[in-house]
Amino acid sequence: MTRILLTGGSGFIAAHVLDTLLERGHSVVATVRSQEKGQRILDAHPTVGKERLDFVVVEDIAQPNAFEKAVISDPPFEAVIHTASPFHFRAVDAQNELLAPALNGTKGILHAIKKSAPSVKRVVVTSSLAAMFDVAKPGDYVYSEADWNPIKEDEVDKNPTFGYRGSKTFAEKAAWDFIEKEKPGFTLATCNPPLVLGPVINHLASLDSINTSNERIRDLITGKAKESCPRTGTSLWVDVRDVALAHVLAAEKPEAANKRFFLTAGNYSNTEIVGIISDQFPNLKDKLPSGEALVPGDVPPESRIGFDNSRSKEVLGLTYRPLRESVVDAVKSLQGLLRGD
Structure with a gap:
């Protein structure tokens, strides 16, 4: 059993990371922004004792020394999985809403580990395709872990998308720079997914607070997108x-040390998602866009993004779920929220 610190523990991805860690026999301490969120995590795992699951409050990851106390544990941590970073496209002030939390949070936790948690041997950071994607690349370009987004810091305020892409790019680069310059006693791995779909298991007050990636499915099943299918955007996805x-x-894996991992199951379109929902949930057909309303959600073959996900398969041993399974399970989980399950 490995003792692991998981930051951003109540997030969409982190909630699944937490369950996977527990299933694989690890002991977890999750950071959360409030006592209430921490208690929700414990309440969701009533059969797991405090020795295997606990939480610590870190109210603002952008603040200096935010993780100083969180990284100290008895027994000590052996690994840290850092998922805490904002993901949305509603930023008005990208520097303060996206860049500062992502950059300061990443640098802050790495410094805190080096200073106060010498037992930690591996740090995993959640990055993104956003840190790899280059809009200037040709349509048939094949993305891999070798790619970096060329965005400059003075571009992050252009629009919310630039703000998000900049936050992920600069935060991940800061992590790799830290490894190179500080030479800590731990190795690094980063996970770079594109759009992340699938079931929601973290507690939400309402569907209004759903993660950004699943907003499109929420809008489809509630009829909000009936008049116009949401635009797909970047066409890669993963469960x-x-x-x-x-x-x-x-x-866990020694061979993952100091590697990036591009995590993607392939291309998709929102029009395909509509088709899956229509097939699997006939009772929702009247809420879904059809005919001309589907056009914005389509992605023609020439616009689909090339990808090489071989490292994730060869080093981590991953196999990827199909889109149908991911969408069906996402819809079922959201229907449960609508019913108040």
Whole structure:
């Protein structure tokens, strides 16, 4: 059993990481922003004792020394999985809403580990395709772990998308720079997923507080998108359960040391998601867009993104769930929220 610190423990991906860690026999302490969120995590795992699951409050990861106390544990931590970072496209002030938490949080936890948690041997950081994607690349370009987003810091305020992409790029680069310059007693691995779909298992007050990736499915099943299918955007995707397992394997496997992992199951379109929901949930057909309303959600073959996910398969041993399974399970989980299950 390995004792692991999991940051951002109540997040969409982190909730699945937590369950995967527990299933694989690890002991976990999750960081959360409030006592209430921490208690929700404990309440969701009533049969797991405090020696295997606990939480610590870190109110603002952007603050200096935010993780100083969180990294200290008895028994001590052997690994850290850092998922805490904002992901949304509603930022008005990208520097303070996205860049500062992502950059300061990543640098802050790495410094805290080096200073106060010498037992930690592996740190896994949640990055993103956003840290790899380059809009200037041709349509048939094949992305891999070798790619970096060329965004400059003065571009992050152009729009919320630039803000998010910048936050992930600069935070991940800061992590690799730290390893190179500080030469700590731990190795690093980063997980770089694109759009993450799949079931929601973290407690939500309402569907309004759903993770950004699943907003499109929420809008489809509630009829909000009936008049116009949401635009697909970047056409790569992955299931949240595969992302969670990748984080855990990156913490467990010696051969994952100092590697990036591009996590993707392939291309998709929102039009395909509509088709899956229509097939699997006939009672929702009247809420779904059809005909001309589907056009914005389509992705023609020439616009689909090339990818090489071989490292995640060869080093981590991942296999990826199909889109149908991910969408069906996402819809079922959201229907449960609608019913108040």
